[in-house]
Amino acid sequence: MRIRVFIALALMVVPTLSARPRLVVLLCYDQLRADRLDAVRPWLGTQGFLRLLREGVVAERCMYNYATTVTAAGHATIATGCNPARHGIVDNDFVINGRPLYATDDTLLGVPSPQLLLKPTLGDYLKANSPQSKVWSFSHKDRGAIFFGGHKPDGACWLVPHVGLGSSRYYPPLPTWVTKFNREHAPARVAGIVWQAQYVPSDLPDTVEWEGRFPGGSTYFPHRIPSDTASEDFWRAFALTPMAVEWLFRAARTCIEQEQLGADSIPDLLCISVSTTDLVGHLFGHDSREYAELLVACDQILAAFLDELDRRIGREHYVLVLTSDHGAGSIPELMRAQGHDAGRIHTDTLRARIERWFAVQRGNTPHQRLVRYFYPPWLWLNRTAATVAGIPFDTLCTRLAQWLTTQEGIGIVMTAGQIQQQTRDTGISGLVARSYRPDRCGDLAVYPREHWIFGTTPAQHGTPYAYDRWVPLEFFGWQLKPSTIAVPCSPADIVPTLARMLDLSIGEVDGTALQVGILSR
Numbered sequence: 001m002r003i004r005v006f007i008a009l010a011l012m013v014v015p016t017l018s019a020r021p022r023l024v025v026l027l028c029y030d031q032l033r034a035d036r037l038d039a040v041r042p043w044l045g046t047q048g049f050l051r052l053l054r055e056g057v058v059a060e061r062c063m064y065n066y067a068t069t070v071t072a073a074g075h076a077t078i079a080t081g082c083n084p085a086r087h088g089i090v091d092n093d094f095v096i097n098g099r100p101l102y103a104t105d106d107t108l109l110g111v112p113s114p115q116l117l118l119k120p121t122l123g124d125y126l127k128a129n130s131p132q133s134k135v136w137s138f139s140h141k142d143r144g145a146i147f148f149g150g151h152k153p154d155g156a157c158w159l160v161p162h163v164g165l166g167s168s169r170y171y172p173p174l175p176t177w178v179t180k181f182n183r184e185h186a187p188a189r190v191a192g193i194v195w196q197a198q199y200v201p202s203d204l205p206d207t208v209e210w211e212g213r214f215p216g217g218s219t220y221f222p223h224r225i226p227s228d229t230a231s232e233d234f235w236r237a238f239a240l241t242p243m244a245v246e247w248l249f250r251a252a253r254t255c256i257e258q259e260q261l262g263a264d265s266i267p268d269l270l271c272i273s274v275s276t277t278d279l280v281g282h283l284f285g286h287d288s289r290e291y292a293e294l295l296v297a298c299d300q301i302l303a304a305f306l307d308e309l310d311r312r313i314g315r316e317h318y319v320l321v322l323t324s325d326h327g328a329g330s331i332p333e334l335m336r337a338q339g340h341d342a343g344r345i346h347t348d349t350l351r352a353r354i355e356r357w358f359a360v361q362r363g364n365t366p367h368q369r370l371v372r373y374f375y376p377p378w379l380w381l382n383r384t385a386a387t388v389a390g391i392p393f394d395t396l397c398t399r400l401a402q403w404l405t406t407q408e409g410i411g412i413v414m415t416a417g418q419i420q421q422q423t424r425d426t427g428i429s430g431l432v433a434r435s436y437r438p439d440r441c442g443d444l445a446v447y448p449r450e451h452w453i454f455g456t457t458p459a460q461h462g463t464p465y466a467y468d469r470w471v472p473l474e475f476f477g478w479q480l481k482p483s484t485i486a487v488p489c490s491p492a493d494i495v496p497t498l499a500r501m502l503d504l505s506i507g508e509v510d511g512t513a514l515q516v517g518i519l520s521r
């Protein structure tokens with residue numbers, strides 16, 4: 001009798017213990033606005049993106065909850081469950097104590113690292129909970145791999161021109177399988193190969209006049225990857241093609257095999273961030289033929305990857321999350337041609353105009369430059385110049401903000417003082433506040449108007465507008481029941497949601513665990 005009771009208790013306990021996913025796959029397609037898959041739906045297969053939509057838990061309204069929608073900030077939010085105000089990665093580039101830094105700069109080591117990330121990531125929580133958990137991260141961009149991997153991954157690897165799969169000495173030395181991978185799957189193997197349009201019907205226009213040029217080539221298909229592998233153009237071109245996506249997934253699959261990810265009941269984490277979608281989106285626009293062709297190729301690569309996960313790990317043992325680090329708008333000249341109020345603001349021109357405005361403020365006497373740095377949206381001003389001009393700094397900021405809002409293409413301008421004083425956490429000012437840290441942001445936040453962008457890149461993102469904040473979010477595999485999440489949510493909810501599935505305790509985050517349906521056993 002006692003034995004029977006014991007067995008009954010064991011049966012009750014064992015399923016919950018073995019129920020945790022053995023492998024979490026965090027998959028990000030950089031610059032994939034939530035509606036982009038719909039745009040190519042007729043050409044998608046059944047086993048890739050559509051399988052996730054069919055069999056997964058699908059969030060219908062997932063939007064970033066902050067204003068500066070860029071790659072570094074988005075990856076840090078996905079990985080930590082926090083908004084930039086908390087995780088510290090407020091932009092791709094920012095200034096700390098007067099020193100301009102790139103988000104993955106390491107002021108001590110001098111090599112790319114997550115030093116500037118102020119919060120632990122999912123991988124860090126996993127490692128703290130079970131040191132045997134393995135954490136690996138792969139991307140084309142260093143910031144994609146680094147922020148996903150967190151502070152103590154087993155490896156974070158990205159596409160290093162002239163090397164292949166590389167990393168930095170912040171991380172443990174790369175295992176020998178990476179050397180072998182670089183030998184057997186060197187990007188140089190695709191030198192001279194042509195990227196052909198093959199999926200999307202050719203009666204759709206291939207190009208608009210404002211698209212950028214493929215490195216060493218043109219604005220329309222076919223795009224030939226330069227054959228000189230020593231040239232920068234070769235590496236830029238490679239990263240723009242489906243061949244680079246194939247290469248990244250091959251690296252991830254090799255890692256699963258070599259590192260035995262998901263092989264036991266101790267959960268592991270595999271992060272994959274595809275940057276090609278962002279690079280193609282910037283150069284050709286996300287409504288281009290190139291972007292559509294790329295997504296369909298991504299779909300086939302994803303289908304094969306899911307198939308491999310099913311065979312190697314088992315569908316019930318892994319959970320895969322698909323999302324993006326930000327959305328994007330269309331090329332503004334294209335929007336304008338379609339009748340919208342749209343355009344671009346050249347940052348050098350705007351800086352020059354600010355200096356002229358400042359000269360007028362102090363009666364056209366000689367003066368120091370007012371603008372120290374301008375990494376949109378943040379403008380860092382020279383306080384000494386204000387003092388010399390005899391204008392109180394706060395007054396100067398307020399006046400400049402008022403003047404900026406009258407300039408063509410400028411939409412939202414807030415001074416640091418306004419951001420810190422604002423009490424509402426809703427609307428645009430709330431979004432800006434959640435992107436703001438006084439120690440890392442400038443004196444003024446300057447966002448363009450809707451459909452306007454800063455700079456010369458054909459298409460851009462980085463604003464608080466819905467088209468830049470709106471991304472897909474899907475959970476797939478494990479014991480998840482196909483369903484939809486109808487409530488508004490954000491990628492900051494990913495970590496708390498996964499933490500619940502993993503039975504993992506985590507620190508304070510901005511996101512909340514989403515209600516996801518579990519299949520009854």
Ligand SMILES: [Zn+2]
Pocket residue numbers: 031071278282461
């Ligand atoms: Zn981008």
